[in-house]
Amino acid sequence: MIEFQNVSFAYEKGRPVLRDLSFRIERGEAVGLIGANGAGKSTVMKLLLGLLQGEGKILVDGLEVKRETLGEVRRKLGFVLQNSDNQMFMPTVYEDMIFAPLNYMLSREEADARVDAVLARLGLEDLKYRYNHKISGGEKRMAAIATILAMEPEAVLMDEPTSALDPFNRRLVINTIRELLQTKLITSHDLDMILDTCGRVILLSGGRIAADGPAQTILRDRVLLEANRMELPLSLMGRE
């Protein structure tokens, strides 16, 4: 579904953020992308979405990510931003949710049906006509996820989906993510959440892959994690 082939990227010349990165994510896989601040996690996301152009080749569902294919590529990918305020720019949740379907040339009826289906699935019917500036942080995050699901993407990318949420809302988001059948790529420092939602973990360090393997293996490797400025997930502490 997603493939990076020898991808490098630098914001400034001589200071590469990503160096010769290669990995492959199969359809339906759930992958956690972890690493210290500045390891290049967000850059990977931006390259994948075509918001940045680097060297090397990136494939999404067999399509190379480049200017001509951007429309098609982006249609396949749903990106949940870390800051929901930046994602939800329309006045109401409903208008934000129909934004993408209508842009993809669906009729108003089809778009409405999609919105209602997604809201029902996530149990968010109450939010439909609420104002984006008047809903709580937790509701906003769920609404942002709903906005992306209304696009019916083939893969869902998430940037810190559980940041700044209370335990209840965090759990709600985690359960929602677990129920998604799409290919998932999630970046986070919340390793417990990654452990709960992802089968595979890619650990980035200094723009290279430091480790790539089953979540259960990597997230139990105290030495590896601590060498990369992280610690064991709380749920695994004392159980190595």
Add this chain to the structure above:
Amino acid sequence: MHMADALLAPAVAATMYVASGTAVGVSIHKLKKDDEPQKLPVMAVTAALVFAGQMINYTIPGTGSSGHMCGGMMHSALLGPYAGFLSMIVILAIQCLFFADGGLMALGANVWNMAFYGCFVGYFLIWRPIMQSRWFGAGKGAQRARIVAASIIGCIVTLQLGAFSVVLETSLSGITELPFGAFVALMQPIHLAIGLVEGLITSAVLLFVYESRPELLQCVEPAEGGSSRRSLKAVVAILAVVVLVVGGGLSLLASSNPDGLEWALFGNAEEGYAENMGLDEENYGVESAAAETAGAIQEKTSFLPDYAFADNDAAVGTTVSGVVGSAMVAGVAILICLAGGFFRKKRQSA
């Protein structure tokens, strides 16, 4: 400087709407031609930022009072004239709709007084020429000095124009009995001070932006070269002196010789403002939708429409009935309120 609806005659309000609307049309046309879709979110976020930024209190050193900014010049420096203009309009619209700052009908005038001057005059006549000039020489220090100079001159000039327009619009509307000259003498010096403070705040913010992200500023080339902070202080000092001298002179002129100002503007010095405010509406194309208004203003000292002079017995009756009737209307209004409250209570209890 937000005009309220009550200060404008319908004809003046409509004229200002047409003027501002034309500028909107031009701006949208230009922006569409430039075709920069990423500009829209930048405009929205900048507008929201300036809206909030207007509420910041800036302490003015040595005075104990605080200054504010309005943001026209900042908009043109960050977004350019057309996008800046539209962003300012949106700010003014939100202020008028949600905060009663300004008014629905006064919006056209407010857009003209604050957004048009700040963005178009401020950009084309001040910001761009100064940024593209070789004032203060080359290098980073000179660039800083140019930013400060353009911000201060820009804010002062555009606020002066805005304040003058406020006076003009109010006087043309026939709202105030304050003689035109005196009104000008009152408004201009105040806005000189306000403009200076706004200019200093604007230049401080723009300098900060220049240091970290110079590419965000319009017409500014990220210059290489040594920095000399001294030239900056010198510029501020020189500008301050110039402002004080010019401002003092202008306000002296305005207060001592209002007739002269009037004559220069309207060419009817003989009439004297005491009689006529120096304004002859017909010559300025102001026509009110309501037939009597214009005439009433013109000859207001000689007759009062629908009312009688106090010493005219025949007409006192109508005046008194007017007063009594007004009282009755007020009574009806109170009754409506009571009835509304009654029905609401009934609905709640039902």
Add this chain to the structure above:
Amino acid sequence: MNKMQKALHELAEMDELAARSSPIHSLHPAAKLIATIAYILVTLSFDKYDLSGLVPMLLWPILLFQISGVELRSCFYKLRIVLPLVMAVGLFNPFFDKEIVLRIGPAAVSGGVVSMLTLMLKGLYCLMASFLLMATTPIDNLCAALRQLHVPKMLVTLLLLTYRYVGVMTGELAIMTEAYHLRAPGQKGIHISAWGSFLGQLLLRSMDRAQELYASMLLRGYHQHFHYADIKPFRRRDALYLIGCVLVFALLRYGKIAQLLGSAIVR
């Protein structure tokens, strides 16, 4: 509470009022907008001495306030902005226009006093009318009406986007102001050494925010076109309301209601 928090509070209050339901709330926003503009224009068209003509204009907003269930006092809070400005201009009138136009018993009323009063009434009426519009119409409905009335799409979209971020930005500045004053307890405002960086910092962050916002639009297939919720149809009752309003305004403007009422008693 600092200024920004107060502003947020005011915004929230308007949202809350607009979200209620009443016969006025359910009217088409375009009808309300046009009626409001007509009301303001008629109010402004009164001559500055026509106090008794102006007084009956009060009835329309009062009636609508009652029907819509919006409390009058929520509007009077906003008078603090309108009145000082109007007063600043109007207060000069009694000094310059001393012609006596009316005697009530021993008291003589000059033209300046009358014109000052009409000015204040006009300020009050216009405030009530536009407050009523915003208190019964959510902003997105109003924007839909603006588009129906052929206000350029770019402007309307910008208004909506800005409105969405006004709350966010004001909230951020409120927090920054609070943080500033917690570390500078004696200061009333921002010290000159921080004039540039205080707003500048937020400005730079905002530019990044704008980029992210644009990315979010692009990633959801944006190509220069915004879609909004469906616009309500203009029904017969909306037309009736509008026609009714215009008739009432005409009556109030040319009917000399106060004079007629008064003369029925006086004579």
